[in-house]
Amino acid sequence: MLKSLFLVMIFTFSAIASESVAFIKRAQGDAVVKRENTVIPAQKGVALFTKDILQTGASGSMGVSFNDGTRIAVGSKSILVIDNYLFAPSQKDFRFDLNLQKGTAVFESGKISKLAPEKVHFKVPQGVIGIRGTKFVVEAE
Amino acid sequence: MEPLLIWSAILLSLPFLTTEPKTTVVLLENDAVHNAVEVTTQAGSVVIDQPYYYTTMVSSDKQPSVVEKADPDFIRQKYAAVLKALPEKAVSMLFYFEPGTAEIAQESKDQVEALITLIEAREPATVDIIGHSDRAGDADKNYELALDRAHAVEKFLLERNVKLERCSVVSYGESEPIIQTEDGVSEPKNRRVEVIVR
Numbered sequence: 193m194l195k196s197l198f199l200v201m202i203f204t205f206s207a208i209a210s211e212s213v214a215f216i217k218r219a220q221g222d223a224v225v226k227r228e229n230t231v232i233p234a235q236k237g238v239a240l241f242t243k244d245i246l247q248t249g250a251s252g253s254m255g256v257s258f259n260d261g262t263r264i265a266v267g268s269k270s271i272l273v274i275d276n277y278l279f280a281p282s283q284k285d286f287r288f289d290l291n292l293q294k295g296t297a298v299f300e301s302g303k304i305s306k307l308a309p310e311k312v313h314f315k316v317p318q319g320v321i322g323i324r325g326t327k328f329v330v331e332a333e
Numbered sequence: 334m335e336p337l338l339i340w341s342a343i344l345l346s347l348p349f350l351t352t353e354p355k356t357t358v359v360l361l362e363n364d365a366v367h368n369a370v371e372v373t374t375q376a377g378s379v380v381i382d383q384p385y386y387y388t389t390m391v392s393s394d395k396q397p398s399v400v401e402k403a404d405p406d407f408i409r410q411k412y413a414a415v416l417k418a419l420p421e422k423a424v425s426m427l428f429y430f431e432p433g434t435a436e437i438a439q440e441s442k443d444q445v446e447a448l449i450t451l452i453e454a455r456e457p458a459t460v461d462i463i464g465h466s467d468r469a470g471d472a473d474k475n476y477e478l479a480l481d482r483a484h485a486v487e488k489f490l491l492e493r494n495v496k497l498e499r500c501s502v503v504s505y506g507e508s509e510p511i512i513q514t515e516d517g518v519s520e521p522k523n524r525r526v527e528v529i530v531r
Contacts, residue, residue, distance in 0.1 A: 217420035237457040253418035257459065257531045261423045267415030296415045316356040318390035319374035327363035328370055329412050332356040
């Protein structure tokens with residue numbers, strides 16, 4: 193019993209890890225996605241995964257669309273990490289944790305913010321932003 | 334539409350121009366009815382619930398600053414580059430169905446050209462096809478029926494040679510009605526497939 197539960201858990205985690213959570217709609221200038229040990233140039237159409245790090249230089253920006261319809265933009269000289277993301281409305285299972293380590297970002301909420309606003313956390317160096325159906329801009333200097 | 338423009342230009346210089354590390358959060362305009370954020374540090378939290386109001390955090394052990402108005406024009410200018418990078422809003426279209434079937438209603442079939450134009454304009458578009466049912470009949474059967482409806486729309490698009498490279502097809506069954514009804518009630522507006530194009 194315990195063993196089968198364990199197997200189910202492994203299966204669930206690998207399913208989460210292997211599915212893309214978002215993709216890049218817009219990219220400009222010096223903009224990359226860091227994934228494990230690889231650096232992928234940010235381009236329109238690139239799929240994004242949990243734990244991806246979006247990084248831009250002085251001229252860079254990125255626009256990203258998540259599976260639940262949330263849209264974000266990352267401005268220049270920014271580092272944004274997709275800490276956690278899960279959009280499984282049929283299981284009513286949601287997770288959404290973004291972490292802006294520096295720079296500027298715009299967040300415009302999608303379905304997770306409507307269905308489970310308490311699951312949305314936008315971390316910044318000094319604290320966290322909780323979301324209630326929202327479009328906002330944040331700048332960590 | 335933008336009552337905020339009535340505001341005269343206000344404040345802003347200090348918190349935005351100092352160089353010590355800090356984070357500024359500005360609420361923007363949004364169509365949502367409940368447009369608000371709660372900004373929290375270890376020392377406390379503030380709520381911003383009006384567009385173009387902002388708070389600043391200087392440290393994790395200090396309260397976020399008292400929420401104040403910013404000048405919308407200043408914000409739009411200062412953050413013009415990042416705002417421009419924000420992807421366009423998703424567009425959603427509804428297709429309706431005959432009762433108890435996965436047969437697309439004729440008036441909905443007529444809308445398909447508009448959908449195809451939209452998908453082509455957004456290339457590489459993500460297309461989410463979400464089937465829904467009304468509450469007539471059994472919930473499990475309605476889950477299947479709503480899934481069949483979603484697949485019917487997918488098939489309809491594929492037959493028109495629409496490229497669906499990033500496409501999901503799911504069923505919400507009777508769980509997300511547009512019109513709330515008692516169980517067992519047939520409601521045409523709830524027998525639908527929502528197609529979201531991003």
